[in-house]
Amino acid sequence: MSSTAANDATPPTEAARAILVGVDFGRHRVAQGFDESLDELALLAESAGDTPVAKIIARRQAPDAALFVGSGKADEIKLLVQAHQAHTVLFDQAISPAQQRNLERVLGVPVADRTALILEIFAARAQSHEGKLQVELARLQYLATRLVRRWSHLERQSGGIGMRGGPGEAQIELDRRMIDERIKQTKERLKRVQRQRGTQRKARSRNGVFKVSLVGYTNAGKSTLFNALTKARAYAANQLFATLDTTTRSLYLEQAAASVSLSDTVGFIRDLPHKLVEAFRATLQEAADADLLLHVVDAASPVLDEQMVEVERVLEEIGAAGVPQILVYNKQDLLPDDQRPREIVDAVLRANGSTEPTPRVFVSAIDGGGLNELRQLIATAMQTQPLIPDERDPRFDVDPSQSSDSDEPSSSDSSQA
Secondary structure: OHHHOOOOOOOOOOOOEEEEEEEEOHHHHHHHOOOOOOHHHHHHHHHOOOEEEEEEEEEOOOOEOOOEOOHHHHHHHHHHHHHHOOOEEEEOOOOOHHHHHHHHHHHOOOEEEHHHHHHHHHHHHOOOHHHHHHHHHHHHHHHOOOOOOOOOOOOOOOOOOOOOOOOOOOHHHHHHHHHHHHHHHHHHHHHHHHHHHHHHHHHHHHOOOEEEEEEEEOOOOHHHHHHHHHOOOOOOOOOOOOOOOOEEEEEEEOOOOEEEEEEEOOOEOOOOOHHHHHHOHHHHHHHHOOOEEEEEEEOOOOOHHHHHHHHHHHHHHOOOOOOOEEEEEEOHHHOOHHHOOOOOEEEEOOOOOOOOOEEEEEOOOOOOOOHHHHHHHHHHHHHHOOOOOOOOOHHHOOOHHHHHHOOOOOHHHHHHO
C-alpha cells in the first residue's frame, strides 16, 4: 500500500504486491468478523492500488501478544513474502502498534491492518474540503498511537533556546506533540466547515423539504441508483468507497406532485474504524437528520445479511436507527432467473429487531427495473409521514408567551403556511 511503501523494494512504477492475512479465532469468529475467503480484504487492497498475490489463514484461540499470528505463522508469511517478492503484508483484523513493529522486523516489509487500508482509501478518494479534513483527522488520530519514528513528512524540532522541545527531549515526544497540535488545528477547521453545512441543512428544513438519504454497504450501488433517480452525474464505479462526499439533488415525484431532497452518502463496511465514524459524523449526519432512509442492499451479494447487520450497527452508532426505512434490493439484474423475486414490492422484518415490517423493493439501477415502484414508495412515505419536529429546526421554535396559540402559524412562518 502506498502509505507504507517507504520500503525501498517497492517499485515506483507498479502496484505493490501484497500478501493478505486473516486470523480465525474459532468460536469468536462472528465477533471477530472473520472472512475465510479474504475477498473483501482483496477488494480493499485493490482499491488502495495494491495487487494481492497470496492469501494465508492462521487459526488461533487468541492473538499472540507479540506477533498476532505467532512466530511459526510469521515465518510462513515471511516465506510467502520472499517467494512472491511481495512489498507489503495486509492483515484483515486490527493489530496493535507493537505487533505491527514486531511483524515488520520479522517480515522485512511494511505491515498494515484493515483500519490503515480503509484510511488510505478514504484519503485518496476524498474530494471536498470537508471530506479531506475529516480523513486527515481520522488518520492523525490513528497514527498518533503508532509513533515509530517515521515522521519525515513532519518538521522535527530539536531542543534549544526558543524551541518548544527542551534539551534532551525524546524525539517521539516531539512527534507526539506535533501530531496533537495538528489534530487540534484540524478539529477547529472542521468545526468551521461543519457550521456551514449545518446552515445549509437548516435552510432546507425551513423550506419544508422532505429529506431522503441513501445508506448502505459500500459498493451496493448507491451512487448508480442516485444517478438513475435524479439524472445526476455523481461519480459511480464498481469499487469500494467510490463516493465519500455527500451529494444532494432534488428529486421530483410525479406520484406526489412534489419534490424531495435526495442525498447520497458514504458507504459502510465491516469494522469501519470508530475514529473514521467520529470524523465523518458531520457527513453521516445527513442520514440521522433524514425523514426517510433508502437502505440500499446488494441483492446479488452472498453475504447480504451480514452487510445489512453492519449497516444497522453504524446507523445505531450515529443516531439514525429510528429513521424510517425502505429496503432497496439493488442489482436484481445480476440475479439468476431462479432467484428473481416473485413480487417487486413486499415487506420484511429488518435486521435491527424491529417488529414492524419494512417496505422492500427490488430494483436495478442499471436497467431501471423497479424504479417506478421505488418512487411510489417514497411518495407514499412522504404523504403519510409528517416531518419530525427537531429542537434545532427553526420551524418548530415556539414562543412560550404564545403557547396558548401554538396551533396557529407564527408571523415568521405565515409565508410558508
